[in-house]
Amino acid sequence: MSFKGKVVAVTGAAGGIGQAVCRYFAGEGAVIAAIDKKDTVSSFADELKRDGVKTAYAVADIGDAEAVAKAFAHLAAALGPVDILINNAGYSDHPTLARTDPKGWQADMNGNLNGAYNCAHAVLPGMQEKRQGSIIAVGSVNGLSALGDPAYSAAKAGMISLTRSLALEYGRYGIRSNIVLPATVRTPLWDARAKKDPKVLATLTRWYPLGRIVEPLDVAKAIGFLASDAAAAITGVALPVDCGLTSGNIVMTRELTLEDF
Template sequence: MSATFAGKRVAITGAAGGIGQTLCRLFGGEGAFIVALDKSDKVLGLVESLAAEGIAAKAAVVDIGSAEAVAAAFASSGDIDILVNNAGYSHHPTLAQTDPAAWQSEMNGNLGGAHACAHAVLPGMVSRHSGSIVNVGSVNALHALGDPAYSAAKAGMIALTKALAMEYGRYGIRANIVLPGTVRSPLWDERAKKDPKVLETLQRWYPLGRIVDPIEVARVVAFLASDAASAVTGAAIPVDCGLTAGNIVMSRELTLEDF
């Protein structure tokens, strides 16, 4: 087993989701102790599965939208060396469907939650003069792709990441953010059952001709959290199969070429 993160305590929010579970297994497989946080009690079963795989972990059922709950969860989780702010959600695909309460809920559950978690771990990182925070954002932070409240929150996470990098770099703390495109998950599998061509439609927009696998996001997160990225901080890195490189569908139509 690789020991890239041996002795490290890694907190991962949204741990019970597709990317979250992959993150837990990747970091845990490289020697880290995992603090798995999720608002779903499915995280309890996840930790049991991790233990069966030889990965040391503890679970915390917590809604990161509550700063008080976050503070309590981290108070009993020990010193955190690496924080991965992976949790996020969207339930309102258009502005017309987003009333002020919905807007506030999604801003708080995404951006507010990331801040609450960072706020909880920073004092310990400062005292140890080391630490890494990796936020999981979205390509929605860069382009209007629907889900406006979620997108605004993810854009805010880029600003939060840069602020963390600027203010806490002198303490040896690094902060970076990855911006996934469409990630293969049970959600898309369910949508494919209703519309078998949904992934085919999506893939037209991606230069690599496919969507992202959770492990591809996890690998970039792990790189940014590792000593291999010791000089990287304040970076926003798309993990999107080329989606943000340009509009390939428009390019094909303008040039009348199938490239």
Template sequence: MKRLEGKVALVTGAVGGIGTAIVEDFLAEGAKVILCDVKADDVLARVAELVKAGHPVFAAPANIVDAAAVRDAVDAAVAKAGPIDIVVANANIGGRPATLAKTSAESWRADIGDNLAGQFNTIATAIDGMKARRSGSIVVVGSVNGLTTLGQPAYSAAKAALVSYTRTMATEYGAFNVRANIVCPGTVRTPAWAERVKNRPETFETLMKWYPLRRVAEPREVAKAITFLASDDASFITGAMLPVDGGLMAGNRLMANELTHEEL
């Protein structure tokens, strides 16, 4: 039996790099998938493509920062797909200002809205049903930016808050047999990096030296971790924070080299 057989999953940021990989892996594991993304035309086109290929997918185009809009879109999809068993709160907007000195009140609010408030709005569309059925799995997509200082302070603050939010959900919703976990990816080779790579083609190669695995992640590698946490294979895992970062948070090899005068 497939891991997600018979499950209905809501995936936000569903037509982005990681979102596309999540949808593909969930479908391969037997789930019905509701695709939610602010890019309405892309959602409708992707859903049409997947339906034509025989996959059980449903469109819920919406900006998750708009609580009413995302609820209306998800409710319409649920009427066709059935009650939601899994939420993957994946949608996010990459950090805007790189430093506090360049961060304005407006950009701070925008990053918090896109990367924190939007996740709350998304999960709110499904949590009452999960609690009533006493079953559900929530996977939040955070970032290593929420675990250490890597620039983009407003984005990072939102990602750090998601760790606390996830643990609070695990604590409060556990009595209803609803699990909540968060994955924190490092650098992932997605279209979101296109502009930076265009300006500096060596970007990924430059970053590789910081990762013990000496490479950056592919979207499918993040998706596989999410599929595991969403599935019943992780039935006793809740409140966990899982870095999917090639060892970045394990330690600083370059600094260790300087301290020990040895190449590790």
């Protein structure tokens, strides 16, 4: 599939999934608008430029609506209106409700649900004017079930609803809206956790029917499909990219049936 000349905006671009998404679309000819709250997005953008990719970047916290508006205005001036928005940025720092105070809850909402809204709000007018566009959110299987990180999970569940509302209201303008729901993804975050428990990924793998966890490129390819003309009739969809995690509880099933499959 080709995205030659398409302006693809990726939030959380400096992270593990974000970099994979940027590189995937760049490899298909896209122009990359990289957004992240971390200054490291500048060095990543420079890497893409050295590889011959037309790129611009902005440093912005997606939870700050004013900063988001300025960032997208800057990127539009540099590259043109956004054709495809990947709402990838995400945040979680509160593993349980007991460890989540109101300030922490709001931080997780801003870093996920509110941020996704702010970015969609920034690009919708341009997409409406062109009468085409694609908005793809990176949610989580946490949005479907209680898997810890309750504020983050609630935000991701809200992103599913936001995705469907966008699909419902803006389809008449040729704008499609979908969301992918990854499970455990092999990013630097998990490398850091593995330093605390070297067996953590092996333990998690037991829960996945495919016998492995998700790679960043798996997520990027799913997003690429949803953004492509091959998915022209697909909107409002929440697509698990989870190596089978949500198909059932394989660990419990093994114990119930006394079968190892």
